[in-house]
Amino acid sequence: MIIAQISDTHIALDTPDADRRLNDFERTIADINTLDPTPDVIFHTGDVVHNGRQDEYAEAVRILAKARAPVYVIPGNKDDRANLRAAFAPRGYLKPGSDFVAYAVEDYPVRLIAVDTLNANSNKGDFCPERARRLIAMTDAETTKPIAVFAHHPPFAVTVGPDRINFETEEIMARLGQALQHCGRVVAVFSGHVHRATEGRVGSIPAIVMPCIATTLRKGDYPASMKTRPIYYVHRFDPDGDFSTEARVV
Ligand SMILES: [Fe+2]
Numbered sequence: 275m276i277i278a279q280i281s282d283t284h285i286a287l288d289t290p291d292a293d294r295r296l297n298d299f300e301r302t303i304a305d306i307n308t309l310d311p312t313p314d315v316i317f318h319t320g321d322v323v324h325n326g327r328q329d330e331y332a333e334a335v336r337i338l339a340k341a342r343a344p345v346y347v348i349p350g351n352k353d354d355r356a357n358l359r360a361a362f363a364p365r366g367y368l369k370p371g372s373d374f375v376a377y378a379v380e381d382y383p384v385r386l387i388a389v390d391t392l393n394a395n396s397n398k399g400d401f402c403p404e405r406a407r408r409l410i411a412m413t414d415a416e417t418t419k420p421i422a423v424f425a426h427h428p429p430f431a432v433t434v435g436p437d438r439i440n441f442e443t444e445e446i447m448a449r450l451g452q453a454l455q456h457c458g459r460v461v462a463v464f465s466g467h468v469h470r471a472t473e474g475r476v477g478s479i480p481a482i483v484m485p486c487i488a489t490t491l492r493k494g495d496y497p498a499s500m501k502t503r504p505i506y507y508v509h510r511f512d513p514d515g516d517f518s519t520e521a522r523v524v
Contacts, residue, residue, distance in 0.1 A: 275383050275511040277422065278306045278313040278343065281466030282486030284352060285333050286324035286410075291490040295324075298489050298504045298524075299337050304516055305524045306341065306506070313343045313508065314382055319466040319484070320392075320426030322351025333359035348388045349375050350426040350467060351397040355390075365382065374405055378412045381512075384461070384511050385413050389425035389450070391441070399427030399441040401450040409450075413457040420461040420515060423454060428465040428483045430474035440467055451476045462517045469493045471505075471521065482507070509520065 283299045286292050306316060318338075323330035338345045346367060349358050356372040363370045363515045367377055379386035389409060393400035413421055427440045441447040454460050455477045469486040470493040484507040485492050492505075500510050504524040511515045 276311065277386075277509040277511075278309070278314040278316045279319060279464050279484055279509060280306075280316060280487050281319040282321040282350065282469055282488060283318070283334065284321050284324040284486065284488045284491055284493065285330045287327075287330060287333070289324070295488045296333060296337070297335070298487050301339075301524050302393050302487050302504045302506055303337055306343070306523065309508070315386065316341050316343045316345045317386065317424050317464065318345065318347040319424050319464060320448050321352045321486075322468065324352050325352025326352065326357055328357050328361070331357055335361050339484040346379060346386065346388065346424075348424055349364070349392040349427055350389060351392060353392060355392060355394070373507070374408065376405065376408050376412065376466075378415070380416070383419065383513075385416060385419050385421045387421055387423045389423055390426040391425050391450070393442060394478050396442060398437070399446070401441065401446050401453075402477070403449070406449050406453040408521055409453045410456050413453075413460065415442065417459075419459070420511075421457070421459050422509070422511075422517070423460055423463045425450070425463060425465050427467050428472070428481060429454065429463055429476050430481050432468055432472055432474065432483070434468070434470055434472045437521050454479060461515060462509070464507075480517070482509075484521075
């Protein structure tokens with residue numbers, strides 16, 4: 275099982291770097307299409323667009339339509355839940371509406387579970403008791419397969435900043451952490467949001483954070499030759515029960 279993770283494309287149509295963001299996204303999908311073997315899925319961990327606008331989602335949908343592998347998305351803080359749902363509803367795994375974007379993909383040896391950490395009033399993450407209830411219900415719905423969880427905001431204290439805690443409160447982050455550990459079968463959590471590569475743990479669960487696809491928004495020190503080259507992650511699942519993660523430079 276191979277998952278290509280992309281994140282934080284921040285598509286915007288009226289910023290000076292709008293063309294760069296579109297181009298970074300397009301080149302990333304084109305590069306994923308060249309991978310051999312082809313990934314089983316592409317998972318976008320949020321901030322698909324920058325202002326939550328329908329015309330921005332139309333661009334994202336146009337670009338993702340070129341992907342050879344099935345694509346799944348979750349919202350980040352810059353996304354609009356209803357507009358994201360409407361844009362991706364034709365793909366079949368989301369229905370139109372404004373409900374939380376929480377779903378499970380059951381077609382693979384690893385179950386893929388999407389978590390919605392969007393807080394409509396803040397860039398920081400939220401995870402209310404209702405979302406915790408749904409996550410636990412989804413993880414408990416099948417009792418044999420390992421689970422990979424996707425959440426925009428990292429569910430652990432991030433030491434590379436700018437914010438150590440990327441949720442409204444530590445208690446909210448702890449609620450997500452408890453829900454993730456509830457079933458004992460979650461083997462990895464994949465996130466974005468901080469625009470910088472880092473990793474941590476939720477109990478014993480490895481938590482991986484990838485940098486942003488939008489090269490103009492990427493944090494961290496890279497050589498000048500890499501400034502215009504997006505980075506995405508390829509996660510390979512080993513039947514022994516772990517993911518190994520490789521960064522791919524476009
Ligand atoms: Fe974000």
